[in-house]
Amino acid sequence: MKWCRVQAERGPAFGIVEGDEIALVSGPPFEPHARTGERIGLAAARFLPPVAPMNFYAAGINYRAHIDWANQHHGMTLKVPAQADIGYRSPNALVGSGADIVIPNDAPGPVEYEGELVAVIGKKAKHVRAEDALDVVAGYTLGNDLSERSFQKTDRTLWRAKNIDTFKPMGPVVVTGIDPMAQTIAVRINGKSVSEYSTANMIFSLAHHIARMTRYLTLYPGDVIWMGCDGPTVPALQPGDLVEVVNDAIGVLANRVTREAG
Amino acid sequence: MKWCRVQAERGPAFGIVEGDEIALVSGPPFEPHARTGERIGLAAARFLPPVAPMNFYAAGINYRAHIDWANQHHGMTLKVPAQADIGYRSPNALVGSGADIVIPNDAPGPVEYEGELVAVIGKKAKHVRAEDALDVVAGYTLGNDLSERSFQKTDRTLWRAKNIDTFKPMGPVVVTGIDPMAQTIAVRINGKSVSEYSTANMIFSLAHHIARMTRYLTLYPGDVIWMGCDGPTVPALQPGDLVEVVNDAIGVLANRVTREAG
Numbered sequence: 001m002k003w004c005r006v007q008a009e010r011g012p013a014f015g016i017v018e019g020d021e022i023a024l025v026s027g028p029p030f031e032p033h034a035r036t037g038e039r040i041g042l043a044a045a046r047f048l049p050p051v052a053p054m055n056f057y058a059a060g061i062n063y064r065a066h067i068d069w070a071n072q073h074h075g076m077t078l079k080v081p082a083q084a085d086i087g088y089r090s091p092n093a094l095v096g097s098g099a100d101i102v103i104p105n106d107a108p109g110p111v112e113y114e115g116e117l118v119a120v121i122g123k124k125a126k127h128v129r130a131e132d133a134l135d136v137v138a139g140y141t142l143g144n145d146l147s148e149r150s151f152q153k154t155d156r157t158l159w160r161a162k163n164i165d166t167f168k169p170m171g172p173v174v175v176t177g178i179d180p181m182a183q184t185i186a187v188r189i190n191g192k193s194v195s196e197y198s199t200a201n202m203i204f205s206l207a208h209h210i211a212r213m214t215r216y217l218t219l220y221p222g223d224v225i226w227m228g229c230d231g232p233t234v235p236a237l238q239p240g241d242l243v244e245v246v247n248d249a250i251g252v253l254a255n256r257v258t259r260e261a262g
Numbered sequence: 263m264k265w266c267r268v269q270a271e272r273g274p275a276f277g278i279v280e281g282d283e284i285a286l287v288s289g290p291p292f293e294p295h296a297r298t299g300e301r302i303g304l305a306a307a308r309f310l311p312p313v314a315p316m317n318f319y320a321a322g323i324n325y326r327a328h329i330d331w332a333n334q335h336h337g338m339t340l341k342v343p344a345q346a347d348i349g350y351r352s353p354n355a356l357v358g359s360g361a362d363i364v365i366p367n368d369a370p371g372p373v374e375y376e377g378e379l380v381a382v383i384g385k386k387a388k389h390v391r392a393e394d395a396l397d398v399v400a401g402y403t404l405g406n407d408l409s410e411r412s413f414q415k416t417d418r419t420l421w422r423a424k425n426i427d428t429f430k431p432m433g434p435v436v437v438t439g440i441d442p443m444a445q446t447i448a449v450r451i452n453g454k455s456v457s458e459y460s461t462a463n464m465i466f467s468l469a470h471h472i473a474r475m476t477r478y479l480t481l482y483p484g485d486v487i488w489m490g491c492d493g494p495t496v497p498a499l500q501p502g503d504l505v506e507v508v509n510d511a512i513g514v515l516a517n518r519v520t521r522e523a524g
Contacts, residue, residue: 060419092480163350
């Protein structure tokens with residue numbers, strides 16, 4: 001199944017993708033829901049982030065080739081993590097596929113993409129064993145963890161590097177029934193492939209993250225876990241660019257880059 | 263006005279405090295709402311966090327005496343920040359006044375309190391000037407930013423130091439019409455005062471934070487900004503302790519410390 005969240009006439013609505021149409025439903029597909037009878041065309045849909053998460057988790061550093069690349073290219077001093085310590089992003093930054101990415105007018109840049117697999121939680125969960133962990137996942141979507149690298153160097157926290165409004169595109173849809181550890185994630189800029197990697201190379205698996213996280217915290221339906229990216233994140237994005245995160249099963253998360261009027 | 267959020271028979275409900283009773287209302291007091299006619303006694307109320315924030319911001323390091331103390335007592339290397347860089351906590355960790363704080367059974371400790379003033383946002387806001395910033399605040403409550411100091415040293419992020427379930431008590435009520443820069447915040451353990459400071463000593467004011475934050479992000483109704491604490495955060499909390507964060511206008515945020523069975 002593929003499902004999504006779209007801007008309908010009456011406001012945000014969940015929907016189930018059926019061919020080239022979306023059948024709207026009364027609530028998130030991982031909770032009790034019913035069809036409303038409304039249908040909208042897939043091509044004309046205005047996609048919202050597929051969920052409005054209560055908690056927004058991000059694995060951050062979770063692939064070796066990305067660590068090596070960031071240290072060489074950006075002069076960072078990232079280490080291969082000894083344990084899975086989840087990080088955070090903030091929901092204010094989320095936008096759906098098709099929305100503009102707006103670079104603040106005072107951002108020195110560069111602004112770089114990170115195409116990621118995202119797990120959407122479907123069940124309230126605490127103390128989950130790794131072998132049961134994927135049972136609490138409702139499905140998978142894509143995320144683009146945009147980073148403003150100047151702010152990342154100057155600021156004490158990641159608030160401007162990672163959490164500026166529009167800097168967390170997520171979508172376009174959530175798919176069920178795929179293996180999160182066997183996905184190819186690619187990034188295209190203006191149609192040209194700039195990054196491609198396999199989620200098989202995660203340092204700590206999604207199941208391991210969920211088991212470790214739920215020793216200390218409760219996962220709630222709609223929470224999201226962004227799993228990090230591998231490899232390079234260049235060339236930097238320029239106003240006018242179309243950046244796309246691509247996966248065969250999930251589809252294409254596409255966003256145009258703009259610069260805030262100043 | 264004082265308002266709160268409580269567990270009512272039909273589920274979570276907002277309410278307005280009137281004498282020794284709470285008059286339940288249909289929605290958050292910073293949005294259109296109506297009285298439901300239900301009233302519950304203040305003494306018997308089960309307090310929830312006064313809001314379920316979409317975005318949970320924390321100033322973190324925002325008082326000089328706390329920086330000096332943490333560096334001396336914990337061997338930290340905190341610096342006086344050159345600019346206001348907001349941090350993040352996660353809503354999973356929130357509990358209301360009266361709820362137990364549950365220390366995980368494998369936490370080495372120490373677990374320490376940080377009593378803080380919390381601003382609750384009432385209006386959607388972007389590009390707010392400092393002189394207008396307090397107009398977007400619906401009111402003020404108290405927070406206890408509990409920290410597990412061993413996890414704070416060993417982990418790459420603050421997820422276990424700061425965001426364990428129950429480690430962010432918030433409440434008991436939100437008050438309107440107070441000056442956020444002229445509040446005394448005290449902490450008591452088992453009735454004995456262990457900390458007392460004035461919010462006048464913030465390094466970066468609430469208005470400055472809001473103005474700077476909204477250059478890059480949108481604040482939403484119900485978002486919270488925890489303003490940091492001053493001075494020491496010891497003695498460490500022990501199972502059985504009652505920890506209270508106290509302010510004359512807001513009241514007492516009271517939580518009992520327990521340890522997870524295991």
